[in-house]
Amino acid sequence: xxxxxxxxxxxxxxxxxxxxxxxxxxxxxxxxxxxxxxxxxxxxxxxxxxxxxxxxxxxxxxxxxxxxxxxxxxxxxxxxxxxxxxxxxxxxxxxxxxxxxxxxxxxxxxxxxxxxxxxxxxxxxxxxxxxxxxxxxxxxxxxxxxxxxxxxxxxxxxxxxxxxxxxxxxxxxxxxxxxxxxxxxxxxxxxxxxxxxxxxxxxxxxxxxxxxxxxxxxxxxxxxxxxxxxxxxxxxxxx
DNA sequence: CGCTTTTGACCAGCGC
DNA sequence: GCGCTGGTCAAAAGCG
Numbered sequence: 001x002x003x004x005x006x007x008x009x010x011x012x013x014x015x016x017x018x019x020x021x022x023x024x025x026x027x028x029x030x031x032x033x034x035x036x037x038x039x040x041x042x043x044x045x046x047x048x049x050x051x052x053x054x055x056x057x058x059x060x061x062x063x064x065x066x067x068x069x070x071x072x073x074x075x076x077x078x079x080x081x082x083x084x085x086x087x088x089x090x091x092x093x094x095x096x097x098x099x100x101x102x103x104x105x106x107x108x109x110x111x112x113x114x115x116x117x118x119x120x121x122x123x124x125x126x127x128x129x130x131x132x133x134x135x136x137x138x139x140x141x142x143x144x145x146x147x148x149x150x151x152x153x154x155x156x157x158x159x160x161x162x163x164x165x166x167x168x169x170x171x172x173x174x175x176x177x178x179x180x181x182x183x184x185x186x187x188x189x190x191x192x193x194x195x196x197x198x199x200x201x202x203x204x205x206x207x208x209x210x211x212x213x214x215x216x217x218x219x220x221x222x223x224x225x226x227x228x229x230x231x232x233x234x235x236x237x238x239x
Numbered sequence: 240c241g242c243t244t245t246t247g248a249c250c251a252g253c254g255c
Numbered sequence: 256g257c258g259c260t261g262g263t264c265a266a267a268a269g270c271g
Contacts, residue, residue: 170242170243170244171243171244171245172244172262172263172264172265173245173246173262173263173264174244174245174246175260175261175262175263177260177261178259178260178261184261184262186262186263190242190243199262
């Protein structure tokens with residue numbers, strides 16, 4: 001059921017003093033997504049330094065009228081594709097301007113990752129001896145910092161932190177973010193070869209609101225059963 | 240036993 | 256150049 005199809009009304013606006021820019025979505029009244037959510041806000045939410053930096057990158061590509069950028073698969077378009085219903089109302093993605101360069105760097109980073117994984121637990125240990133662990137790690141870190149996958153975030157009124165979007169996630173980190181009493185959690189898609197990540201945090205001004213930021217695109221279908229997905233479709237907030 | 244979560248450490252980027 | 260902050264890693268612990 002997630003990602004939903006875009007059929008919402010977009011309202012550009014500034015929301016709260018810490019949000020430098022925000023694109024709000026008013027879901028159709030007969031639909032609800034996420035399951036526990038009532039309100040959503042799409043676009044770049046300035047949640048302190050982290051998301052703010054993405055905003056700075058993404059804003060130039062946001063059309064002035066709606067704050068929504070066309071995207072060739074980035075942003076929500078990716079999710080529409082993954083659910084078999086690619087939306088024409090793709091939301092803006094942060095990183096269109098990086099283009100090929102970003103992709104190349106990204107590929108390099110992924111190769112490094114595979115390289116590390118393959119060598120750390122296989123018989124192919126000769127190669128890893130050629131590079132020190134520290135050097136490999138440095139290379140990996142450099143790569144990961146340059147990568148800017150398409151991202152979008154939304155705000156949800158929810159009591160649970162992790163919204164069920166149909167994909168399986170593994171938590172790989174948690175961080176206390178400055179000026180917030182709630183930690184930010186980092187998740188990675190458990191599907192092999194899928195590099196999608198998401199961050200989950202609560203709004204400092206309103207702890208009932210959950211900010212979810214997705215990064216990257218799924219290369220697979222949601223892990224939930226098709227039947228279950230179909231069953232949940234009618235209660236989903238479709239995009 | 241395998242998978243997931245927790246958590247401290249590490250590093251790069253950024254602002255001053 | 257230095258300090259701060261966000262993002263990630265990886266070992267240990269927890270859980271089913």
